[in-house]
Every structure is written in structure tokens, then in C-alpha cells.
Amino acid sequence: MEIVIVPDAAAGGELIAAAIADLLTRKPDALLGVATGSTPLPIYQALAARARDTALDVTRARICQLDEYVGLPQGHPESYRSVVLREVVEPLGLTESSFMGPDGSAEDIAAACLAYDRALAEAGGVDLQLLGIGTDGHIGFNEPCSSLASRTRIKTLTQQTRVDNARFFNNLDEVPHHVITQGIGTILDARHLVLLATGEAKADAVAATVEGPLSALVPASALQLHPHATVVVDEAAASGLKLADYFRATYAAKPDWQLI
Numbered sequence: 001m002e003i004v005i006v007p008d009a010a011a012g013g014e015l016i017a018a019a020i021a022d023l024l025t026r027k028p029d030a031l032l033g034v035a036t037g038s039t040p041l042p043i044y045q046a047l048a049a050r051a052r053d054t055a056l057d058v059t060r061a062r063i064c065q066l067d068e069y070v071g072l073p074q075g076h077p078e079s080y081r082s083v084v085l086r087e088v089v090e091p092l093g094l095t096e097s098s099f100m101g102p103d104g105s106a107e108d109i110a111a112a113c114l115a116y117d118r119a120l121a122e123a124g125g126v127d128l129q130l131l132g133i134g135t136d137g138h139i140g141f142n143e144p145c146s147s148l149a150s151r152t153r154i155k156t157l158t159q160q161t162r163v164d165n166a167r168f169f170n171n172l173d174e175v176p177h178h179v180i181t182q183g184i185g186t187i188l189d190a191r192h193l194v195l196l197a198t199g200e201a202k203a204d205a206v207a208a209t210v211e212g213p214l215s216a217l218v219p220a221s222a223l224q225l226h227p228h229a230t231v232v233v234d235e236a237a238a239s240g241l242k243l244a245d246y247f248r249a250t251y252a253a254k255p256d257w258q259l260i
Ligand SMILES: N[C@@H]1[C@@H](O)[C@H](O)[C@@H](COP(=O)(O)O)O[C@@H]1O
Pocket: 035, 036, 037, 038, 039, 040, 066, 067, 131, 132, 133, 134, 135, 139, 140, 141, 161, 165
């Protein structure tokens, strides 16, 4: 696992957008897995700026969703489908035909989960999966004690996550209890995992992910199992890391041509 400590969220967004740009240059039809929440927005803004202002061609990029609320009406502005279309797909000049996600309004949720795992595999697998992290250490919506081998399935949110996400809704009661999420096993199938965490509220979860034991109690610690996982953190999110100086020195010594 590589840990990169950046000065702030904007620098993290630029660094990760550069890695995505490099991927799309090598593989123009790469499948990019995207996360929701506030944290990855600087990545999407930096990537859209590159698509607008540089020779980067994103027209063949494919975008896939990490997770989804269950039971929100289709087209609800806070369904993750709507969020990804608004924050990622449209700013890149792409259309819904470049996009795939699980169907949170399906009558048969179990079948929708299976179908999504199958669709990801049939699409050739995710090339680069962006991740945020919950304050309880969740990735996607894999809450503490999720199986480290889990596939896409329905999960029940913890109260902590519902409270954290209530800011996107009118009140806490509107936050769904159930979600579909790529499983931890599904996430680990991606070729490159890139987790961005910013702000002091994430410091404990980041420390447990990076320096704690591999544990289902901290779902993000599953990144320790992946051969190419990058954790990008700002100074505040890095504040609980005992090995911060080592991570800084390692990254500073990295050759310029070697991206994350
Ligand atoms: N399902 C999403 C996660 O994918 C995201 O990482 C997390 C953190 O969000 P934020 O970046 O807003 O703190 O929120 C939600 O729970």
C-alpha cells in the first residue's frame, strides 16, 4: 500500500486526476469506478478541467458506480446514480450510455446485485476504483464487520453513517436504511484502488486502515490485501499516522515518471 500525504484536498484531487488521465491515455476505454460523498469532488473537478483544457480524450471512458441507496424513487437527486451523473458523467461530456450502476429501485434487489457483479465482470473489470472512507472505516457502503470476501449485495447502514449522510437530505428520517454496495471482494477485483481521505474527522479511520490490523471491523483495512492500493490523505487526515515521516520520505524519493 502506498500512502501519499498531500497539503490539501485540491492537491489530492490533482494528483489522482493525473493518474486517471495517465490511465485513459494508455487505455482510452478504461472502466473508472467512482465514489460519492464530498471527498472525491476535487478529483472530478480536476479531471473535468483536464478534459476541457488539455488534449486528454475522455470520450471513450466508462464510468461505474460503487454503491446505491435502496428505495429512493428513480431520479431522486440524492440517489447515487443522480449524483454520479451530475458530478462525473455530465462534466466529462459523457452520457448515460457510458455509465453503469446497480439498480436500487429494483423489485428483486438480490437479482439486481448479482446482475451488477456480472455486468462489471463482463465489462472487463474495473481499471481504477476511487474510494472515500466513512468515519467508521467503511468503503462503498461496506459497514464494519462486512465480509472481506463479500460481493455486491444489500447492506443495512449504521446509525453513524446515516447521521453522516443526513446533510444530503432534508432530515435524518429521509436517509434510507438499506443500500446496495459492491462487496469488499468486488472492490478488491479492481486493478488499482485509490482512496482519498481529507479532514481530521477521517484521521482515526485512516490510521486504522493503514497501520491497524486487517480486520472486518475496519472494512477499508482490506486495502492491505490489494497489490496496487494507493491512499492519498491531506495533513489533517494523516494526523493519526505513526509512520507519517516514512511515508513522506518514500514519496519524496519516488522517481517523477512513476505515478501513483
Ligand atoms: N457510500 C459513501 C462512501 O463511498 C463515501 O466514501 C462516504 C464518505 O463520504 P464523504 O467523502 O462525504 O465523507 O460516504 C458514503 O457513505
